[in-house]
Amino acid sequence: MENGEESFLVNPEKLDDDDEVLRFLDSLDAYLRLRDSVSSMLRQTKYCTVVMHNTCQYRLASDGDGEEERGEEGEQEEEVHWNCALSGWFELATARHSMGSSRVSSVVLDQKVQPAATTLQVRESVSGSHINAWSSSAKDGICSSEEIELSSMQTTVKDSELRHRGTSSFYDDMKKINSTINLTPTDSDSNIQKERSKMLSVFGTLVSPKLRAAQVSFETALDGIVEIANVQSTLLSSFSRLQQERNDSS
Amino acid sequence: MYGFEALTFNVHGGYLEAIVRGYRSGLLTAADYNNLCQCETLDDVKMHLSATEYGPYLQNEPSPLHTTTIVEKCTLKLVDEYKHMLCQATEPLSTFLEYITYGYMIDNVVLIVTGTLHERDVQELLEKCHPLGMFDSIATLAVAQNMRELYRLVLVDTPLAPYFSECITSEDLDDMNIEIMRNTLYKAYLEDFYNFCQKLGGATAEIMSDLLAFEADRRAVNITINSIGTELTRDDRRKLYSNFGLLYPYGHEELAICEDIDQVRGVMEKYPPYQSIFAKISYGESQMLDKAFYEEEVKRLCLAFEQQFHYAVFFAYMRLSEQEIRNLMWISECVAQNQKSRIHDSVVFIF
Numbered sequence: 272m273e274n275g276e277e278s279f280l281v282n283p284e285k286l287d288d289d290d291e292v293l294r295f296l297d298s299l300d301a302y303l304r305l306r307d308s309v310s311s312m313l314r315q316t317k318y319c320t321v322v323m324h325n326t327c328q329y330r331l332a333s334d335g336d337g338e339e340e341r342g343e344e345g346e347q348e349e350e351v352h353w354n355c356a357l358s359g360w361f362e363l364a365t366a367r368h369s370m371g372s373s374r375v376s377s378v379v380l381d382q383k384v385q386p387a388a389t390t391l392q393v394r395e396s397v398s399g400s401h402i403n404a405w406s407s408s409a410k411d412g413i414c415s416s417e418e419i420e421l422s423s424m425q426t427t428v429k430d431s432e433l434r435h436r437g438t439s440s441f442y443d444d445m446k447k448i449n450s451t452i453n454l455t456p457t458d459s460d461s462n463i464q465k466e467r468s469k470m471l472s473v474f475g476t477l478v479s480p481k482l483r484a485a486q487v488s489f490e491t492a493l494d495g496i497v498e499i500a501n502v503q504s505t506l507l508s509s510f511s512r513l514q515q516e517r518n519d520s521s
Numbered sequence: 522m523y524g525f526e527a528l529t530f531n532v533h534g535g536y537l538e539a540i541v542r543g544y545r546s547g548l549l550t551a552a553d554y555n556n557l558c559q560c561e562t563l564d565d566v567k568m569h570l571s572a573t574e575y576g577p578y579l580q581n582e583p584s585p586l587h588t589t590t591i592v593e594k595c596t597l598k599l600v601d602e603y604k605h606m607l608c609q610a611t612e613p614l615s616t617f618l619e620y621i622t623y624g625y626m627i628d629n630v631v632l633i634v635t636g637t638l639h640e641r642d643v644q645e646l647l648e649k650c651h652p653l654g655m656f657d658s659i660a661t662l663a664v665a666q667n668m669r670e671l672y673r674l675v676l677v678d679t680p681l682a683p684y685f686s687e688c689i690t691s692e693d694l695d696d697m698n699i700e701i702m703r704n705t706l707y708k709a710y711l712e713d714f715y716n717f718c719q720k721l722g723g724a725t726a727e728i729m730s731d732l733l734a735f736e737a738d739r740r741a742v743n744i745t746i747n748s749i750g751t752e753l754t755r756d757d758r759r760k761l762y763s764n765f766g767l768l769y770p771y772g773h774e775e776l777a778i779c780e781d782i783d784q785v786r787g788v789m790e791k792y793p794p795y796q797s798i799f800a801k802i803s804y805g806e807s808q809m810l811d812k813a814f815y816e817e818e819v820k821r822l823c824l825a826f827e828q829q830f831h832y833a834v835f836f837a838y839m840r841l842s843e844q845e846i847r848n849l850m851w852i853s854e855c856v857a858q859n860q861k862s863r864i865h866d867s868v869v870f871i872f
Contacts, residue, residue: 476700
């Protein structure tokens with residue numbers, strides 16, 4: 272009985288090691304999924320396919336469960352292809368086709384000094400550096416107090432749950448945020464819409480909906496890049512802690 | 522007298538009608554587009570185009586090619602053909618051909634003014650202007666601060682001068698005013714062109730009325746859709762619609778108050794010629810609307826060639842060439858971005 276109880280008890284040191292490993296693997300998982308999403312936003316078909324293939328190979332090697340993963344791989348590849356089709360660059364080409372090459376070209380971009388629509392701020396924390404993206408208001412070029420806390424969007428994994436590689440939720444989360452931004456009639460949302468229209472004014476005031484869609488795609492891609500940087504920072508810090516603990520234990 | 526053009530048309534217009542029909546037979550066919558859709562790179566596109574009328578214009582272009590280069594060179598072909606026809610034309614055909622270029626002039630004026638507002642170099646802007654819309658004093662547009670100066674310094678000596686009467690204000694040029702100026706000029710131009718064709722009479726008036734009315738209606742729909750969610754008021758939107766066309770005046774009244782694409786659909790579906798266009802797109806979607814309108818336009822332009830002894834064939838050829846260049850631009854973009862599966866989203870076959 273005592274032996275059974277002992278075997279049932281979890282070694283606290285081993286639990287910490289397992290936590291670190293779990294954290295590292297989850298960070299790696301999130302990092303790879305985010306890279307997929309951003310690549311699809313920016314139209315890198317070949318890269319998406321390679322990353323997804325490598326990720327699924329890793330899952331097959333670690334879990335040894337073939338059929339479920341092959342089904343998941345098919346679903347994820349389908350989503351990647353669908354996402355690729357909605358890339359920002361392609362939508363820009365669509366807008367150029369609709370409005371004409373002279374209206375949508377680099378020649379009309381504004382050369383005046385102006386504040387950026389989005390600024391990034393690096394914040395140091397225990398788990399490493401994190402980047403916050405700030406969207407600026409249209410008033411006198413001063414950045415508004417609205418902060419898009421992207422690191423909080425990262426899927427949190429509880430230790431007691433099994434890890435599940437679902438479809439990339441980043442794109443869906445950003446769509447929800449954008450749709451919320453479009454629907455909620457708050458001052459900050461209207462400022463965001465005004466800022467978006469102001470950025471597009473170089474192409475004219477009455478622009479095609481395709482150009483607006485391209486703008487949203489590029490915004491989403493930018494947010495994805497920020498999130499990737501944050502996850503990469505977390506990943507590297509987890510990896511370095513893990514290495515340190517292994518060195519200490521050996 | 523309508524119906525007797527056969528007696529006298531060929532005296533002055535016979536040669537050029539034959540020329541434009543020859544140009545029409547040089548337009549790309551479905552087989553050409555199928556070959557182009559198989560291309561893997563822009564060099565493949567250039568290779569396939571070398572066997573067409575565009576060959577001489579692209580043969581000396583070095584690799585790597587860019588999409589903008591292909592569009593520019595194909596546009597040069599259209600410009601050469603137009604200039605050949607213009608230099609051989611007599612009145613009233615020469616005036617008719619000049620009317621075709623006023624739309625490009627308006628786009629060039631707006632490009633220069635917008636670019637100057639955003640502190641772009643004038644030479645860069647001039648390089649991006651459409652060749653068919655160039656005029657002597659176009660570079661002087663950069664010095665104007667408001668529309669009154671724009672008119673007084675430059676446009677008073679151009680064919681666009683009569684269209685400026687509704688635009689002249691002392692307000693400074695900003696993005697909204699420029700956009701309103703663009704659409705107001707184009708509205709005045711379309712109405713003037715329409716009246717000119719009515720004066721010509723005969724088959725020219727009949728066919729051009731249909732084509733220009735379709736153009737006016739399409740512009741009304743595009744202005745409505747593009748102004749949804751912007752600061753353009755309903756009254757300002759209503760003022761930008763042309764005073765002719767199938768939608769004038771009751772359709773315009775309804776379009777002016779539309780707030781989304783489904784309301785626009787509800788208005789347009791009351792008009793039988795546009796029911797087929799909106800039947801091709803699903804509710805809430807506007808992505809395929811451009812293609813549906815282009816397909817309808819191409820159908821009407823091709824019908825213009827079924828009759829002889831009128832000037833509408835010249836207008837139809839210019840518009841079909843523009844559509845061909847748009848197709849080539851789209852195919853090139855899809856090939857360059859490795860999105861060949863989307864090529865057929867926007868290519869409109871002419872034959």
